[in-house]
Amino acid sequence: MSEIRPPKPNLLRDSANRIKLGVFATNGGAAFTHHPDRFDGDWETQVRIAKHADELGIEGFISASRWKPFGGDQHYSGDLMETYTWAAAIAASTQRIAVMSTVHMTIIHPVIAAKMATTVDIVSNGRAGMNLVCGWYPAEVAMFDEEIKPHADRYALADEWVEIFDRLYAETKSFDYNGEYYKLRGAINQPRPVQNRPLFMNAGGSPRGTEFAAKNADIAFILAQSTDPLKIKAQVDQYRHLAREKYGKEIQIGISTYVVQRDTRQAAEAYVHDYVVTQGDDAAVAEFIEINVANAKTMPDGVIQQMSFALKAGYGGFPLVGTAEDIANSIKALSDAGIDTILLTWTDYEGGLRAFGKDVLPRLEQMGLREPIAATA
Ligand SMILES: Cc1cc2nc3c(=O)[nH]c(=O)nc-3n(C[C@H](O)[C@H](O)[C@H](O)COP(=O)(O)O)c2cc1C
Secondary structure, eight states: OOOOOOOOOOHHHHOOOSSEEEEEOTTTOSOOBOOTTOOOOOHHHHHHHHHHHHHHTOOEEEOOOOSSOSSSTTOGGGOOOOHHHHHHHHHHHOSSOEEEEEEETTTSOHHHHHHHHHHHHHHHTSOEEEEEEOOOOHHHHHTTTOOOOOHHHHHHHHHHHHHHHHHHHHOSSOEEEEOSSOEEEEEOOOSOOSSSSOEEEEOOOSHHHHHHHHHHOSEEEEOOSOSOHHHHHHHHHHHHHHHHHHHOOOOEEEEEEEEEEOSSHHHHHHHHIIIIIISBOHHHHHHHHHHHOTTGGGSOHHHHHHHHHHHHHHTTOEEEEESHHHHHHHHHHHHHTTOOEEEEOOSSHHHHHHHIIIIIHHHHHHTTSSOOHHHHO
16 A cells, blocks of 8 residues: 655745745756856766755755757757656655756647646655746757747747646546647546646746736746846836736745855956856857847847846856855845845856855855754754
């Protein structure tokens, strides 16, 4: 007879910490740089990082998803591991941390996604979640014998996708579905998942993407338009207002970052200059921007340069650069601006997480932003 395991909390949703933390994109690395420290997604190292993050009480382990590289065949940007199989393996290696697959809704059919998410949910005993993305890279979609849909159609498909996914999770009887994008006969999802719904995150930046996130996501990620906390607060407030007024719900707001922690601020800044400016992968990032931002050519130079810098530094993240104290203070400022969840990336994830756990986490606890792990276990 199988043993009944009480479901675990999904910490990215349920943790009472004022600031929740996630490690982002170890499944292939986040920085666009030729610096030798860039993490290549080595599996044994990823498992060690996941176990360490779990022991530190970090709430989430979040993948990124890419099906085809920028910068030509064999470029490292295409090396991101597939995210449901990855999530199941990370879940089996950890105890507490929430594990997030990133899913291209325009590529992965919702019936397949529901069964894969259910599998991760069962392996993790209720710690599964998904970062829902529509995709924006035409060459990636072309691999699936399709042309990329116009932006509005991608999000219209995404609304149907979530509706089907939710029904597959909730309903125990086969059902038909007649939508514009999906026509299903007798759809059902077995075995039964652990959670009523996996945690949904989304990082739509356009007005339509923001609507989708406000309606469907537990956590919406903003792309910081500035490092000024007041401007970030305005972005956060706008999101919360939309979710509250239009959809009657509370939403968490997250932000992705790159972390460079050194004994002095000068040393941290010098390292950033080295891996971003001196050894940055300018060619791949130029291609990324060209594809991603349809109107990149019409954007002012300063904006493109800023975007390019942040992409090279760590997938467009917000800078957490300096001493442990500087970093803790920046996290406090983000919290004061209303941010609930911070995703962390490094060039060297393993060494970076070790230093962060040793010197930044205790400061966050002293600041009242997080409880020590023993208190939350
Ligand atoms: C933190 C974060 C993570 C993201 N992860 C991915 C990803 O793994 N794969 C992907 O194709 N897009 C990813 N995106 C892109 C978003 O899903 C979204 O398409 C983008 O922000 C543009 O917004 P829009 O879809 O509303 O135009 C990510 C964006 C952010 C800010």
